[in-house]
Amino acid sequence: MSKTVDYYHFLISPWSYLAIGKFNELKARTGITVNYLPIDVASTFGNMGGQPPAKRHPSRQRFRMDELKRWSSYLNVPMNLTPAHFPADQTLAACMVYAATADQSAALSDAILTAVWRDEKNIADPQTLVEIANDCGIDGKALLAAADNDAMRQKLMDVTADAHSKDVFGSPTYALDGELFWGQDRLDFLERAIRG
Secondary structure: OOOEEEEEEOOOOHHHHHHHHHHHHHHHHHOOEEEEEEOOHHHHHHHHOOOOHHHOOHHHHHHHHHHHHHHHHHHOOOOOOOOOOOOOOOHHHHHHHHHOOHHHHHHHHHHHHHHHHOOOOOOOOHHHHHHHHHHOOOOHHHHHHHHOOHHHHHHHHHHHHHHHHOOOOOOOEEEEOOEEEEOHHHHHHHHHHHHO
């Protein structure tokens, strides 16, 4: 029986973007089922003891940039280190991931992250999100209509609150059987846990 991983992430996280390739390879190797669970950025920083990058000490900001350069080069993942539309409000994008089917949510989540960090797109713009969904083979207008409502926004906040109750404080976080693996550089440990 396939194991299930809850994948908590911000759709504007550079670390979640950098993890796409390795995580998809892990999924293919292990046959896991993945629940794609975007969580709210502001409340996660506010409730779980973090700071958005712009509010961090300059030394931490500089180190973050150095690490992004290193990991982008090491993983051979093209990346705009200072994307034009960052930070962007990811609320509607997250609601679209929730409104998508389970099969669609993986491709859509990956495409939204790629739109921010590679393609310089504004994921706060509804038309941009429609186009991203269309490029994933999803009816973007229909998905937007299903996502842009109070029920979906509440679902985002409910999942976020549940994630916080489980001690999720950053992106990406992979949860397996109650154990958390935080960061794109923890995927090897996640795979070891999956394989038992």
